[in-house]
Amino acid sequence: MEKGFLVVVIMLFGFFLSVSLFANGGQEAEENIKEENVMSDVPVVEIIYLNHGPVRKVVTDIDNLLEEYGEEIQIIQYTFSSSEGKLFVESRKLDGHIPLAIFIDGSMEFTVDNRSVEFISFPQGGGTGFVADGEWSLEDLKRVLDGILEQS
Numbered sequence: 001m002e003k004g005f006l007v008v009v010i011m012l013f014g015f016f017l018s019v020s021l022f023a024n025g026g027q028e029a030e031e032n033i034k035e036e037n038v039m040s041d042v043p044v045v046e047i048i049y050l051n052h053g054p055v056r057k058v059v060t061d062i063d064n065l066l067e068e069y070g071e072e073i074q075i076i077q078y079t080f081s082s083s084e085g086k087l088f089v090e091s092r093k094l095d096g097h098i099p100l101a102i103f104i105d106g107s108m109e110f111t112v113d114n115r116s117v118e119f120i121s122f123p124q125g126g127g128t129g130f131v132a133d134g135e136w137s138l139e140d141l142k143r144v145l146d147g148i149l150e151q152s
Contacts, residue, residue: 042071042072042073042074042152043072043073043074043104043105043145043148043149043152044073044074044076044103044104044105044106045066045073045074045075045076045102045103045104045145046076046077046078046088046102046103046104047059047062047075047076047077047078047100047101047102047103048077048078048079048080048085048088048089048092048094048098048100048101049077049078049079049080049099049100049101050079050080050081050098050099050100051079051080051081052099054099054122055099055100055122058099058100058122058123059077059100061123061138062102062138062141063075065138065141065142066145069145069149072149073145073149080098098120098121099121099122100120100121100122101119101120101121102119102120102141103119104119104144104145104148105148108120110140110144112140112143112144117135117136117140117144118134118135118136119134119136119140119141120134120136121134122134123136123137123138123140123141124136124137
């Protein structure tokens, strides 16, 4: 009986140790996410996405656009399934089935040609039969970035 009790104590110790390490690592990752954004002197573009085929194609299109800006912007990408992505979702208070969201300097809502644009879900024409298009286009993303860089 003592041997069984000792096994249970060791298992509980291991469990609590792993929970403690995970929680500490999560806090560290959250601090790193915040730190990356604060330390940049260029616009920070954060992209979080579902790592699925249709979404990856759109992310590739976005990457191709962002590549044109070189070192004028900082790009940070997360997947919803990664530990950093989960912390990012919490910090941005995202909920629901979102295939993709883009934040620029912490915001995903902008005004383009006197209309409100929110960089969430697929861009216009990029949706699937299951998830509708968002109300934005790659051209909108380009115009927002160009406007921010002109003001810098």
